[in-house]
Amino acid sequence: MLWFLLASTCWADDDALLRALSVRDPAPSCAELSALTDEPAADLRDVAETVTLPPWAPMRAAQCLVAAHSEASESAFQQWVVDPTREGLGLLVLRRTAQLPDDLARAVITSALDGELAVQARQAALSDPRPTVQSLATPTD
Numbered sequence: 001m002l003w004f005l006l007a008s009t010c011w012a013d014d015d016a017l018l019r020a021l022s023v024r025d026p027a028p029s030c031a032e033l034s035a036l037t038d039e040p041a042a043d044l045r046d047v048a049e050t051v052t053l054p055p056w057a058p059m060r061a062a063q064c065l066v067a068a069h070s071e072a073s074e075s076a077f078q079q080w081v082v083d084p085t086r087e088g089l090g091l092l093v094l095r096r097t098a099q100l101p102d103d104l105a106r107a108v109i110t111s112a113l114d115g116e117l118a119v120q121a122r123q124a125a126l127s128d129p130r131p132t133v134q135s136l137a138t139p140t141d
Helices: 004-011 015-022 028-036 039-050 057-066 070-079 083-093 102-111 118-127 131-137
Strands: none
Touching: 015 028, 015 039, 015 057, 028 039, 039 057, 039 070, 039 083, 039 118, 057 070, 057 083, 070 083, 070 102, 083 102, 083 118, 102 118, 102 131, 118 131
């Protein structure tokens, strides 16, 4: 309960979503979280980018964006992988690029290759099962 009170001082637009994301265990499913709001992608992105406490709330929100709302989150993902203030979110997306559609995975990795997460972007490309994504790990001269 204390986590919810601290988090709600930072973000109070949708108490039900934030309350669900703040529960430590068991973690709610992405479907359950999405059902709590009329605009799940926008609201989850808002939580990921603005809520700081409890620390798992923004990460759970970002995980759900990758798993269930990736198409609607393309611009956020591309920003996260280049913005040093969102490094944790960028790393989360890079570690989950195999869950993204091919075009989106390539766009996210390509964006990250020019920034501070270039090493992690190359690793993400190499570990992806798709040859089109793996090819991004090979620098072109």
